[in-house]
Ligand SMILES: Nc1ncnc2c1ncn2[C@@H]1O[C@H](COP(=O)(O)OP(=O)(O)OP(=O)(O)O)[C@@H](O)[C@H]1O
């Protein structure tokens with residue numbers, strides 16, 4: 001039965017999608033069966049796997065209708081590693097408001113993933129930068145939350161807010177736990193970032209993964225090229241970093 005991991009942080013641009021794509025592909029390279037769910041109307045994860053346009057079905061389809069199947073697309077990268085992806089699209093933004101009037105609106109994703117959970121070892125859910133109904137659906141469906149964050153002052157406040165939301169979700173999903181906080185886009189040369197990183201580790205302790213993801217031009221280039229870092233050339237350093245993160249995730253979940 002798959003471990004379900006919601007990758008969440010209501011702060012924008014902190015590395016949620018990049019973490020989901022590279023952690024997911026990294027787990028698949030280790031031989032795990034992986035499903036990646038794009039729950040963000042921005043559909044960035046969908047784009048990372050080159051799936052941008054003309055998709056007939058998205059995650060929105062099966063959130064709106066209990067009868068609809070989860071639309072799963074199989075992606076094989078240049079190295080022959082496969083991951084399954086549930087794509088998103090812009091109209092998923094409308095799903096969020098449409099769900100407000102529906103019964104069991106927080107449980108939609110949990111129900112749908114329950115149908116496919118036995119086919120996977122890990123299901124990772126990429127969420128939008130808000131604590132709205134889509135993110136709540138992800139956290140209700142998940143066993144774990146992975147929280148990418150920048151080492152910046154305002155990010156620290158954001159983590160406290162996210163923790164409050166997680167506490168609220170416990171009411172519906174008492175099994176939800178923080179798997180770990182990933183320091184992303186880290187620039188150790190900036191005194192502010194080094195200081196916040198230290199503070200983050202002293203405050204959140206074991207919750208913070210040892211692996212830090214530095215700001216790295218190849219990580220940026222790979223996502224805009226529509227591939228994970230494992231399929232992009234010249235990324236030896238970045239690959240090593242995500243392999244380390246995969247190790248930590250496997251050890252914890
Ligand atoms: N380690 C890194 N080094 C350099 N650029 C990075 C790194 N990680 C992510 N980026 C870039 O930073 C931008 C934001 O990252 P990403 O899309 O993963 O964040 P996000 O939290 O998913 O954003 P959103 O909240 O909009 O969904 C992207 O352009 C991405 O390519």
Ligand SMILES: [Mg+2]
Nearest residue numbers: 016017040044
């Ligand atoms: Mg994103």
